[in-house]
Each structure stands twice: as C-alpha cells, then as structure tokens.
Amino acid sequence: MLRVRNLEVVYDDVMLVLRGLSITVPPGGIVALLGANGAGKTTLLRALTGLLDIHHGAVVRGEVTLDDEPVHRLRPAAIVRRGVAQVMEGRRIFGELTVEENLRLGGHTDPRRITGRLSEVYDLFPVLADRRRRTAGYLSGGEQQMLAMGRALMAGPRYLLLDEPSLGLAPRLVEQIRELIVAINAAGTAVLLVEQNATMALSVAAHGYVLETGRVVLDKPAAQLLADDDVREFYLGLHAGEGHTRRSFRDVKHYRRRKRWLS
Amino acid sequence: MTELIESLLRGLGTGSVYALLALGFVIIYKATRVISFAQPAFMLAGVVAVTYLTPTVGFWAAVPLAAAGTGLLALGVERTAVRPMVGRPAFVVAIITLGVDVAVRVVVNAFIGLDVRHVGDPWGLRTLAVGPVEMQQRHLAAVVAAALLVAGLFAFFRYTRTGLAMRAAALDQEAALAHGVSVGAVFAVSWALAGGLAAVAGTFAAAGGSVDGALWLIALTALPVIILGGLDSLPGAVVGGLAVGVLQELTATYANDVAWLGGNVSVITPYVLMLVVLLVRPYGLFGTREVERV
Numbered sequence: 001m002l003r004v005r006n007l008e009v010v011y012d013d014v015m016l017v018l019r020g021l022s023i024t025v026p027p028g029g030i031v032a033l034l035g036a037n038g039a040g041k042t043t044l045l046r047a048l049t050g051l052l053d054i055h056h057g058a059v060v061r062g063e064v065t066l067d068d069e070p071v072h073r074l075r076p077a078a079i080v081r082r083g084v085a086q087v088m089e090g091r092r093i094f095g096e097l098t099v100e101e102n103l104r105l106g107g108h109t110d111p112r113r114i115t116g117r118l119s120e121v122y123d124l125f126p127v128l129a130d131r132r133r134r135t136a137g138y139l140s141g142g143e144q145q146m147l148a149m150g151r152a153l154m155a156g157p158r159y160l161l162l163d164e165p166s167l168g169l170a171p172r173l174v175e176q177i178r179e180l181i182v183a184i185n186a187a188g189t190a191v192l193l194v195e196q197n198a199t200m201a202l203s204v205a206a207h208g209y210v211l212e213t214g215r216v217v218l219d220k221p222a223a224q225l226l227a228d229d230d231v232r233e234f235y236l237g238l239h240a241g242e243g244h245t246r247r248s249f250r251d252v253k254h255y256r257r258r259k260r261w262l263s
Numbered sequence: 264m265t266e267l268i269e270s271l272l273r274g275l276g277t278g279s280v281y282a283l284l285a286l287g288f289v290i291i292y293k294a295t296r297v298i299s300f301a302q303p304a305f306m307l308a309g310v311v312a313v314t315y316l317t318p319t320v321g322f323w324a325a326v327p328l329a330a331a332g333t334g335l336l337a338l339g340v341e342r343t344a345v346r347p348m349v350g351r352p353a354f355v356v357a358i359i360t361l362g363v364d365v366a367v368r369v370v371v372n373a374f375i376g377l378d379v380r381h382v383g384d385p386w387g388l389r390t391l392a393v394g395p396v397e398m399q400q401r402h403l404a405a406v407v408a409a410a411l412l413v414a415g416l417f418a419f420f421r422y423t424r425t426g427l428a429m430r431a432a433a434l435d436q437e438a439a440l441a442h443g444v445s446v447g448a449v450f451a452v453s454w455a456l457a458g459g460l461a462a463v464a465g466t467f468a469a470a471g472g473s474v475d476g477a478l479w480l481i482a483l484t485a486l487p488v489i490i491l492g493g494l495d496s497l498p499g500a501v502v503g504g505l506a507v508g509v510l511q512e513l514t515a516t517y518a519n520d521v522a523w524l525g526g527n528v529s530v531i532t533p534y535v536l537m538l539v540v541l542l543v544r545p546y547g548l549f550g551t552r553e554v555e556r557v
C-alpha cells in the first residue's frame with residue numbers, strides 16, 4: 001500500500017504547493033489523479049520518488065508510507081529498490097543513448113535481473129525490440145513514451161507512477177498506451193496515473209482523485225467521477241453552456257466541501 | 264620530408280599527453296558541468312608520486328600506483344571541497360577548483376624540494392629509427408599508453424553499468440536519479456578518473472626530463488584543447504589533444520624559418536588556435552552547440 005497522508009510540500013522554503021494532500025494506492029490497483037496545470041500533480045510524484053531535493057523542494061508536514069514504512073526522506077535509489085518507479089513528465093528518455101541502453105539504465109538498481117527483464121519489456125513492447133540498437137532520440141513520440149514506460153518497468157516496480165503518458169499523442173496512440181497500462185496492471189503492478197486526459201484515465205482506473213491547488217477536492221470511484229457533472233464539464237468538455245468561458249473548479253460550489261482526512 | 268614526419272610523430276607524442284589531460288577535464292565537465300582547474304595540480308601530484316615510488320617498486324608499478332593514488336586524492340578533494348558546492352553557480356565551483364589547484368600544488372612543490380627529480384622512465388631520450396625517420400621512444404610510449412587508456416575508457420563507458428550510469432547522468436541528471444543512479448557516485452568516479460589520467464599524462468610529460476613546476480604549463484594547454492574539441496566531447500578531447508600537439512611541434516620545427524616570430528612561438532600556438540575556434544565555432548569541433556562557454 002502506497003499512502004500519502006496530509007502531505008505539505010514547499011519549494012524554495014516559501015512556496016507551499018501541496019497543502020495537506022492525502023491519497024492511497026492499493027497494491028495491484030489503478031488510481032487516477034486528475035488536475036489542471038499547476039495543481040501539484042508532478043510535485044506529488046516527486047515527493048513519492050525522492051526527487052524534491054533537486055528542485056529545492058521539501059516535505060514540511062505529513063508523510064508518504066510504503067507498506068507502513070515512511071519513505072519520504074529516502075533517496076531516489078532507495079525508493080526504486082523498494083519497488084516504486086516513475087515515468088516522468090515529458091518522458092525524459094536519454095536521447096543520445098540507444099533504446100537498449102535506456103532500458104538497461106532503468107535496471108540500474110537491480111543489475112542481475114536486467115537480462116530477464118529486458119526480454120519481458122521487449123515482449124510487452126515489440127516496437128522497442130525492433131529498434132533496440134537505434135538512438136532513442138530518433139524514436140517517434142509514441143515510441144518514446146513506450147521506451148519511458150519500459151525503462152521504468154526494468155526496475156521491476158510494484159508501483160508504477162505515470163506522469164501524463166498521453167500528453168501530445170494522437171488518439172490511436174493514447175488508446176495503445178491505455179491498453180499497455182491495463183496489461184502492466186494485469187501483470188500485478190499497481191499504477192498511479194496522472195492525467196489531463198480524464199476519459200482515458202478514468203476508463204482504466206478503479207478510483208480517482210481530483211487535485212486543485214495542492215488539495216484533493218474530489219475522491220471517488222472512477223465510475224462516479226466519470227458520471228460527475230462537473231468533472232464532465234471541466235475535463236471532458238461535455239455540456240459546456242454556449243457563449244461563456246469555461247469555469248474554474250474553484251467556482252464550482254460543492255467542491256469546497258472537503259474531506260476530513262485525519263483518521 | 265623526414266623532418267616533417269619526425270615533427271608529426273613528436274606532435275603525436277606530446278598530443279597524447281594533452282589528450283589524456285583533456286579527457287580528464289571533459290569527464291568531469293560532463294558529469295558535473297564544472298570545469299575543474301585542479302587538473303594541473305593532480306598531474307603534478309601524480310608525477311611526484313611516481314618519482315618517489317619508482318626507486319622502490321620500479322617504474323612500471325609506480326605509474327599505476329601513482330595513478331590510483333592521485334585518483335583517490337581527487338576523489339577526496341571532490342568529496343570535501345567540491346560536493347558541498349553542488350547547486351552553486353558553475354563559476355563559483357570553478358573558482359573553488361582553482362583554490363584546490365593552488366593548495367595541492369603548494370604541498371606537492373614541497374615534495375619536489377630543491378633536488379632534480381626524475382620519473383625514472385626506461386626511455387630517456389633514446390630513439391627508434393625506421394629507415395631515415397627517427398622517433399623518440401618516450402613519444403611512442405605516450406602514444407601507446409594513451410591509445411590503451413582511451414580504449415579502456417571507451418569500454419568502460421560503453422559496456423559497464425557505472426559507465427552507462429555516468430553517460431545517462433551527463434545527459435539528464437534528474438532522469439538518471441529517478442532510476443536510482445547515485446549522482447554523488449557519478450561525481451566521485453569522474454573526479455577519480457580525471458585524477459588518474461592526469462597522473463599518467465604527467466608521467467609521460469616528464470619522461471626523459473625532470474620534474475618541475477613548469478609541467479604546469481603543459482597541463483594548462485589542455486584548456487585550448489578542450490575548447491578546440493568541445494567541452495563535452497570525449498572524442499573531441501582526443502582529436503583536439505593530438506591536433507594541438509602536432510600543430511605545436513610543426514610550429515616549433517618551422518617557425519625558425521620565419522625570423523621575426525622568435526623561438527618560442529610554439530608555446531602560444533594552442534592559445535592562438537583557441538582564439539580562432541572561439542571566434543568561429545564556440546562549441547568546439549565536436550561539442551554540443553548549446554553548451555555555454557564559461
């Protein structure tokens with residue numbers, strides 16, 4: 001169980017970005033995390049993987065626990081070894097390395113398993129197998145996303161964190177990524193899926209959270225979120241009254257009702 | 264013709280020394296984005312260590328021992344003086360390395376003392392003749408040593424886990440970190456490698472002669488070399504080193520024909536070349552375009 005409780009994160013000692021945020025990712029589950037630009041989704045993933053430091057960020061309150069062990073003070077390598085891997089926003093593949101070198105690097109913390117995992121990843125992503133000696137920077141956007149996912153899987157994670165995997169991809173590729181997420185999950189890996197593409201995210205997730213300015217404003221089973229009028233309006237662009245601009249979540253009254261997390 | 268070939272070969276000999284030094288600068292730069300001005304001091308420390316070790320263990324054992332020792336010294340310096348500065352502007356860190364250079368050199372100079380010290384290499388100034396062409400053995404040895412080390416480095420970066428981690432960290436430090444690469448270890452290994460390379464370079468620079476503070480001038484020549492090859496290019500360091508070495512020897516050989524140039528013009532040719540490169544191609548022959556100049 002990966003749990004975040006009442007987490008507060010500041011950047012540069014002053015900018016409070018996460019304001020008492022709590023989420024839970026159960027083992028083997030898929031959880032969607034939605035939120036507008038700047039809501040703090042990426043910051044949350046950094047807090048989960050020990051990457052706040054290099055952004056001059058810090059956890060000031062609350063905790064992140066993995067199977068009840070606090071992990072928010074651990075270094076990234078230690079967190080990867082405990083089974084949490086991240087696909088960062090923007091893919092961040094190593095453009096000048098080959099596809100296979102990228103994958104090998106993903107297995108850095110567990111060198112003895114690299115050979116076995118390589119073949120697993122190639123089974124899951126046959127395109128990567130075909131292009132294993134290519135320079136990764138020349139892959140298409142969709143292939144790069146698969147490479148980034150494959151690279152994270154090389155660590156053999158129990159929890160896979162994906163930061164906007166559908167960003168910038170054509171609908172057909174988004175569908176393919178969706179199917180891959182289902183396949184990865186079916187093999188036993190829990191997924192925390194950060195998305196702006198709510199349709200895609202909520203169609204695979206069992207549970208969803210909506211984040212706004214560093215707080216969870218909605219916390220519901222995915223099916224209920226999909227049916228929620230405001231989520232439909234804000235994220236799916238369905239039923240927007242003509243003539244007026246899109247409203248902010250802030251304006252939507254009943255999101256003000258916040259959950260009480262101390263339990 | 265013989266004269267030309269001989270000066271080319273001499274150039275490759277000195278160029279190999281420059282290449283080894285430049286490789287150290289580039290390895291540190293790629294890993295940490297800092298130009299380490301401490302390289303000359305490590306070179307001197309390495310040579311002096313060789314002069315002390317050779318009488319007891321012999322030259323062939325002294326060189327690897329001194330290289331390893333200098334690598335450890337560099338690693339220690341990185342850990343104590345440079346690592347705490349991580350995140351500060353590159354300029355500040357570069358100044359720190361300059362301070363390290365001065366400090367290490369002051370200590371090492373005390374070990375040089377007033378005696379004339381020799382590395383005790385087996386070549387001296389003996390030559391090897393192929394037909395009419397004569398080449399100094401020490402130059403040949405430098406070329407062979409540099410070739411072996413370059414091949415070793417290539418294999419290290421290409422085929423080892425640590426080497427791959429270092430290349431990845433050089434490309435995207437955060438992404439490497441996210442996959443469990445220890446950036447601290449990458450910094451440490453880069454400094455250790457650079458220290459070891461500097462020690463070997465110094466040994467060949469001093470082979471056939473004596474060890475004194477002027478070796479520092481040779482280390483400084485690595486700067487034009489990396490400007491020529493590109494700050495972030497390992498092949499650039501090798502090609503640049505050889506090119507500068509050859510250019511320097513050619514100038515030394517033929518400048519005398521031009522009376523007004525004077526006898527020592529070869530010393531400044533690398534810097535003239537650097538100036539030209541900075542004007543027309545500031546990222547060097549092999550460097551990445553965006554790399555800023557420091």
Ligand SMILES: Nc1ncnc2c1ncn2[C@@H]1O[C@H](COP(=O)(O)OP(=O)(O)OP(=O)(O)O)[C@@H](O)[C@H]1O
Pocket residue numbers: 011012015017035036037038039040041042043044055056089
């Ligand atoms: N390194 C940083 N230093 C200071 N502030 C930051 C830093 N990174 C992010 N922020 C700020 O923190 C807030 C949340 O940013 P974050 O990147 O977590 O949002 P996000 O939900 O991932 O947005 P997006 O959908 O655009 O990726 C934003 O206001 C952003 O400006």
Ligand SMILES: [Mg+2]
Pocket residue numbers: 041042043089163
């Ligand atoms: Mg983001």
